[in-house]
Structures are given as structure tokens and as C-alpha cells.
Amino acid sequence: MDSNGSDTLHGPRTTDRLPQSAEAAAKIVIVGGFGVGKTTMVGAVSEIRPLTTEETMTQAGLGVDDDYGSETKTATTVAMDFGRISITEQLVLYLFGTPGQERFWFLWNGLFEGALGAVVLVDTRRLEVSFDVMGRLEERGVPFVVAVNSFPDAPRYPLEDLRVALDLADEIPIVECDARRRASSRDVLLTLTRFLHSLALTGALT
Amino acid sequence: MTAPRRQRRHPAPQPPSPSAEEGDGKIPERLYVVAGPAGDRADLDLVTLIVANGRPSPSATPEQTTVMRLCAAPLSVAELSAYLSLPYSSVTVLLTELLVAELVQARAPIVRQALPDRNLLEAVMHGLQRL
Numbered sequence: 506m507d508s509n510g511s512d513t514l515h516g517p518r519t520t521d522r523l524p525q526s527a528e529a530a531a532k533i534v535i536v537g538g539f540g541v542g543k544t545t546m547v548g549a550v551s552e553i554r555p556l557t558t559e560e561t562m563t564q565a566g567l568g569v570d571d572d573y574g575s576e577t578k579t580a581t582t583v584a585m586d587f588g589r590i591s592i593t594e595q596l597v598l599y600l601f602g603t604p605g606q607e608r609f610w611f612l613w614n615g616l617f618e619g620a621l622g623a624v625v626l627v628d629t630r631r632l633e634v635s636f637d638v639m640g641r642l643e644e645r646g647v648p649f650v651v652a653v654n655s656f657p658d659a660p661r662y663p664l665e666d667l668r669v670a671l672d673l674a675d676e677i678p679i680v681e682c683d684a685r686r687r688a689s690s691r692d693v694l695l696t697l698t699r700f701l702h703s704l705a706l707t708g709a710l711t
Numbered sequence: 712m713t714a715p716r717r718q719r720r721h722p723a724p725q726p727p728s729p730s731a732e733e734g735d736g737k738i739p740e741r742l743y744v745v746a747g748p749a750g751d752r753a754d755l756d757l758v759t760l761i762v763a764n765g766r767p768s769p770s771a772t773p774e775q776t777t778v779m780r781l782c783a784a785p786l787s788v789a790e791l792s793a794y795l796s797l798p799y800s801s802v803t804v805l806l807t808e809l810l811v812a813e814l815v816q817a818r819a820p821i822v823r824q825a826l827p828d829r830n831l832l833e834a835v836m837h838g839l840q841r842l
Contacts, residue, residue: 515794516780516781516794517781517784517786517790517794522783522784523760523784523785523786524784524785525762525784525785527760527784527785527818528760528818529760529818529819529820529821530758530759530760530787530818530820530821531758531820531821531822531831531835532756532757532758532820550842556789556790556793556794557793558757558789558792558793558799559792559798559799560798560799560800561798561800582798587757587789587793589787589790590838590839590842591838592834592835592837592838592839593834593838596821596831596834596835596838597758597760597787598835598838599757599758599787599789601757601789615756615757615822616757618822618823619756619758619820619822619823620822620823621821621823621832621835622823632715633715633717636715636717639717639720640717640718640719640720641720643719643720643721643722644720644721644722644723645722645723646722647823648823669716670715670716670717671717672716672717672718672719673719674719687842688842691839691842694839695836695839695840698832698835698836698839699836701832702829702832702833702836705828705829705832706829
């Protein structure tokens with residue numbers, strides 16, 4: 506079953522198997538522009554080596570984005586990396602790193618709507634790549650927090666200035682993080698979960 | 712700060728339903744296992760957990776055997792897609808067949824609801840704190 510040294514994965518390693526008691530799974534989506542550190546963050550907290558799932562999008566009208574590669578005008582293969590955290594013997598949490606600048610992700614029925622919430626990961630050098638995805642999350646009522654990945658060579662701004670630039674509502678948390686570090690990435694997920702919990706308490710979550 | 716400014720958006724009154732576009736009959740070109748029309752697919756999420764009902768029978772197809780072996784322990788649809796190197800939609804076609812034949816069972820995912828489960832969120836918080 507296990508084949509170390511091969512590029513092809515044939516199945517989960519024995520240590521990657523979930524217990525039979527695993528009853529249900531939930532998901533959180535980490536969304537951000539190319540190279541912002543989504544997969545790094547997934548890998549930092551995941552108990553399994555990040556895996557990749559893909560989908561072939563065949564929606565008409567997507568062709569305008571599709572002037573590269575050899576796919577036809579209406580078929581685009583998109584991939585996302587994901588990881589896993591076992592919360593209890595019964596409950597599993599999956600984290601999906603999704604390239605949010607590409608609007609076809611929102612055609613993937615249930616990817617965002619079914620998620621507990623989202624982390625919008627931003628890079629201060631390219632703040633604007635996250636504008637559209639934040640708008641789409643707002644339109645669909647998907648709760649999210651913003652995490653600023655602190656790249657060493659990126660300009661640093663006070664979080665309050667970023668809040669203004671991102672037109673973030675006062676109640677939406679914005680935090681700095683180092684996506685390479687497990688503790689830091691975990692704290693981002695905790696910030697999101699606490700935010701969701703506060704929404705649940707106030708009944709604001711729809 | 713000279714960074715560009717964003718403008719907040721608000722929930723649309725009635726967002727367009729993506730599900731209406733899903734079953735339009737276009738087959739993804741990388742599909743390699745086909746079972747029935749797209750409209751017949753089981754309602755599976757990326758994080759629906761799949762578990763095999765026992766061992767594959769000798770009459771099972773190679774694809775079915777592979778899936779059942781992978782799902783000896785619970786495995787999400789996303790993980791199946793990754794290990795099989797198949798697009799998500801192809802995996803859901805394969806799984807629909809297996810579900811109909813009762814060779815595997817699906818454990819429904821937890822999705823965000825109008826009345827969120829505070830106990831669930833508290834469990835997630837505690838789980839993350841142990842990381």
C-alpha cells in the first residue's frame with residue numbers, strides 16, 4: 506500500500522488513516538492570491554502531508570480567463586491543496602487552500618457555502634488581489650477573518666490602516682501571522698473559530 | 712498609505728444558484744469512469760467521509776476495488792480524489808455507483824447552518840489549542 510520513494514500516492518499511509526469512529530468532517534477554506542502562502546499554512550497545521558484535489562470546470566464564459574495551456578475554451582482544470590486536523594475521535598477538520606482570485610471557485614457548489622468559515626490570507630505587497638474574493642464572501646454571507654502573512658521583505662502597515670484599506674467591518678478580526686509556523690497558523694484558525702463562536706452567540710451568523 | 716482601497720460588499724438578496732448550472736450535460740474531458748447522467752450523482756461534499764461496507768467482491772470493477780480498499784478506514788471525497796488522481800466530479804460519479812450498490816456508505820459533512828452548533832465550534836477550538 507505504502508510506496509515511499511514514488512511520486513504517485515497510492516493511498517493513505519497507515520498513520521494517515523482516520524479511526525473508524527470518525528463520524529463527520531467540517532471544512533475551512535483558506536483563500537488568497539497566488540504565492541500568498543495558502544499551501545504553506547495548510548502544511549503548517551495539517552497532520553497529513555498536504556494533498557491536491559482538482560476539478561475540471563466546464564462552465565461557458567470561463568473561456569475569457571483561459572488563454573493559456575492546451576485546454577479548450579470552456580474546460581479549465583483547477584487544483585487546490587488541502588490538509589487535515591483530527592479534532593476528536595469523531596470529528597475531523599479539513600483545510601482547503603483555494604486560489605481566490607479565480608472566480609470559478611465560486612461555481613464549485615458548496616465549497617464556500619458549506620465551509621464553517623474562511624481565512625483570507627493577504628500579502629501587503631499585493632493587497633488588491635484579495636479585494637474581489639472578500640467581496641464575494643460578503644455577498645454570499647460566508648464569515649471570514651483576514652490574516653496578513655508577514656513576509657520579511659513586505660512593507661508593514663499598522664493593522665488599523667490595513668483594516669481601512671480593506672474596508673473591513675469593525676467586528677471582523679484581522680491578525681498578522683507567519684504561515685510557515687504551526688503555532689502562528691493555528692492561532693489564525695483559532696481566531697476564525699472564536700469569531701464564528703461569537704457570531705453564534707449573537708445569532709448573527711446566517 | 713498609498714495602497715488601493717477596497718469597498719465592502721453586502722449579501723445579495725438571492726444569490727444565483729450554481730446548482731442550476733451543474734447538470735447541463737457537459738462531461739469534463741478528463742472523466743474516465745462514467746456511470747449514468749450527471750443528474751444522477753449522489754450529493755457528496757469534498758469532506759463527506761466514505762467508508763467501505765466490507766471487502767470488495769471479486770466481481771467488483773477495478774475502480775470499485777480500488778475505492779473500497781482506500782475506504783477500509785473513513786476517507787473524505789477530497790482525499791479519494793487526491794489518491795486516485797481523479798477530478799472531484801469523476802470521483803462523485805464512481806462513488807454514486809458504489810453508494811447505490813451499497814458497497815460503501817457516506818457520512819454526511821457538517822456544513823454551516825443558520826443556527827450554528829456552538830458545541831461544534833467549542834470542540835474545534837479545544838482541538839486547535841492542543842495542536
